[in-house]
Structure formats: structure tokens, C-alpha cells
Amino acid sequence: MDIAPIFASLHKHRTPVALIVLEIALACAVFCNAVFIIGQRVAELGMSNAIAESHLVVISVNGSNPDTARADIPRNLAALRGIPGVTGAAVMTSIPFGQSAGVDGVSTGPDSQVHPGASRYMLGEGGPRVLGLRLLKGRFFGPGEYADSTLRGGMMPNGHVVIITQSLAQRLWPSGHALGQQLWVGSEKHYAVIGVTADVARPGSSSIGRGSAHYAVFFPLAPDPAFTQYVVRSAPQNRQRVLHAAEAKLHTLAPNMVIKGQTFAQIRDQAFTATRSMAWVLVLVCLVMLTVTAFGIVGLSSFWVRQRRRQIGIRRAIGATRANILRYFQTENFLIVSLGIALGMVLSWGVNLYLMKHYELPRLPWHYLPVGALTLWLIGQLAALGPALHASRVPPVVATRSV
Incomplete structure (x- = not known):
């Protein structure tokens, strides 16, 4: 497929494209770092402790x-x-x-x-x-x-x-x-x-x-x-x-004396209550961010389909198949998401450097970046699928109607 017309169309709609690219970039940066932190917190739940935990009870005494x-x-x-x-x-x-x-x-x-x-x-x-x-x-x-x-x-x-x-x-x-x-x-x-x-x-x-x-x-x-x-x-x-x-x-x-007894299993469980809560909060943040991004892509794609109904009808009238129309919108979405991901990679490293400096977080491993990219590409394609299918069903007769 010749992608030059796609770039020309995106150039005409610079503002909405820029907004969705920034949204995807932010989602990429948040998602990569949040997933990394979740992994760190989940690993902490199994922190090694070389004592006989399953055999011990602890009684605290005060006074x-x-x-x-x-x-x-x-x-x-x-x-x-x-x-x-x-x-x-x-x-x-x-x-x-x-x-x-x-x-x-x-x-x-x-x-x-x-x-x-x-x-x-x-x-x-x-x-x-x-x-x-x-x-x-x-x-x-x-x-x-x-x-x-x-x-x-x-x-x-x-x-x-x-x-x-x-x-x-x-x-x-x-x-x-x-x-x-x-x-x-x-x-x-x-x-x-x-x-x-x-x-x-x-x-x-x-x-x-x-x-x-x-x-x-x-x-x-x-x-x-x-x-x-x-x-x-x-x-x-x-x-x-x-x-x-x-x-x-x-x-x-x-x-x-004030006496309180616990099994060691209870002590470990209580010690990581805040860790588990943080992990679940970050999971929720990821879901909300990805959902908002998906709705943004759906909204933009649906808007463009409505704007281009007559153009789509003309393409259908001169021989474009439904598959051609579908592929056009999916490719257009892929390019937009790719731009957002490229910017998001840079933001991911920047956010990680900030967390390393102020919160002693380790360096973000490189493999989190392709995972974030694949996730956003998949969400982008799924989010654009509905509007793209709707566009592919526009009949050629639309071309004969007045604008």
C-alpha cells in the first residue's frame, strides 16, 4: 500500500494527531514503568528470609x-x-x-x-x-x-x-x-x-x-x-x-505486661500489606490509562470515518474493495500509534531516571520497552477495528450525494 496519502491526510489533521500521539506516548511511559514497579513489588512478596518461618511464633512483650x-x-x-x-x-x-x-x-x-x-x-x-x-x-x-x-x-x-x-x-x-x-x-x-x-x-x-x-x-x-x-x-x-x-x-x-502473639506467617503477611496495595493500585492505573488511550483512538478513528464518508464512497466507486478500506484505516492507526510509542520510549527512560534518582528504583530493563510497544500496538489495532469496519461498509452510492 502507498502510505504517502496517509501521511498527507495526517498532515492536514495535525492537531488531533498530535494530541493522540501525546496520549499514546504518556500511556507508554506510564505503562512500562508501572509494569516494572509491579514486577519489583511482586518479587518483594517472595523476599528470601533464611530462617525456619513455618516453625515459628513470636510473642511481643511490653511493659x-x-x-x-x-x-x-x-x-x-x-x-x-x-x-x-x-x-x-x-x-x-x-x-x-x-x-x-x-x-x-x-x-x-x-x-x-x-x-x-x-x-x-x-x-x-x-x-x-x-x-x-x-x-x-x-x-x-x-x-x-x-x-x-x-x-x-x-x-x-x-x-x-x-x-x-x-x-x-x-x-x-x-x-x-x-x-x-x-x-x-x-x-x-x-x-x-x-x-x-x-x-x-x-x-x-x-x-x-x-x-x-x-x-x-x-x-x-x-x-x-x-x-x-x-x-x-x-x-x-x-x-x-x-x-x-x-x-x-x-x-x-x-x-x-502487654502481650501480643503472632505466627511468623502473619508477621510476613502484615509486613507486605502496603506492597500488595501499591501493586494493585498500579495495576488499576495501567488499566485506566490503557482504557482511556483505547477510547481516544476509537473517538479519533470514528471522527475521521464520518469526515471521509464521501471520500470513502468515491474510492469504493472506482474499485477499492472493503479490504482496501479496512487496511487503509488500520495502517493509518498503526502509524499514529508508532509515533506515540517512539516518543513514549524516550519518556519511559526519562521517568525511570527520575524514579532512580528520587526513589532508588533500579534501572528499567530494556525488554519492558518492546512489551509496552506490543501492548499499545495491539490495543491501537483493536480500538481502530470497529471504526475501520464501519468505514469498509460505506457503499459507493455515497459518492453521488452532495457534501
């Missing part, structure tokens, strides 16, 4: 007496371990996917570059086993390494031992030699790395960039008022029974 906490914690743990079906219990200051906790800027030396913050997990004795931490290198804490600390300034005694996650180890020591190294917090505090575990999610991971979502440090700590999370382990089928029994036991032992 404990700081003067008696060091004696109350061993008593409470002994009571929890005595519940039928419980295979272990320990205390922590915070939990993966829980509320945001202490974060420290870490480095490899007092004068080295400070890397993005790492979450601070204080673990009571038996904590690594109860959580099901997977040791990749080194060893876990020994019985005599749980420090008797008052958490001066929220930190362990200087020079103590720590365990770090694999992601943090790779960030600080890319060569892979983390064991025996000194982990510095600020320019004064340093700790010996004795173990590296598989990646454990940080508290508040759903609001942290994926690149640093597994930067965590484990400190060994003796019973201390800072412990507010009791983690209880059992077989998955016993979790609900153990949860209710643990809550009741702690209420009996400490009636003045």
Missing part, C-alpha cells in the same frame, strides 16, 4: 520491669520450653519483617567508607538454633559469648564477636574473606566476625531497597531489658496451639 527483667527472662523461657510441642524458645530485640529497629552504619575500618546501614539483631542464648539460621562459614556463638551488657548507647561491649549475613559480608569484603575481620560501627566500636549466615531479612524490609534488605548483624546478649520478642519454635501443625498456650503462660507469669 516489663527493667529491674527484674534479667531474672524474669530465664523464668519465662523455661515456662515456654515446657509447653507440649515446643522444641525451643529464645529472646530477641527485633525480628525479621517486624517493626524497624536499630540500624548502624558499618565499615571495614575506622577511616573506611561507611556502607549503607545494617540492622542490629540482639540474640539471647539458643537464638540461632531456634531461628534456624543457616551457617555458611565460621561458627555460632558459644555459651560464654553472650555478653552481660546494659546496652550502653545501644551497642555491645567493644571487641565482642558478631555474626553477619552473606549479603553484608559480600558488600564489605567482596573477596569473600569475612571471617576474622573487624566490623566497625562508627570510628570507635569494632567487633570480630566469627560467622556468616544465609541472608536474613531486616526489620521493615518491605520499605527498604532490595539491595540492602539483607544487611544484618547478630550480637550475642545475656538476658537484658532490651529483649521484647520471645520466639518459640514448634512443628508447623502445632503453631496455633503453641501460640495460644504461650500467650496464656506469659499472661500468668507477668499479668502487667
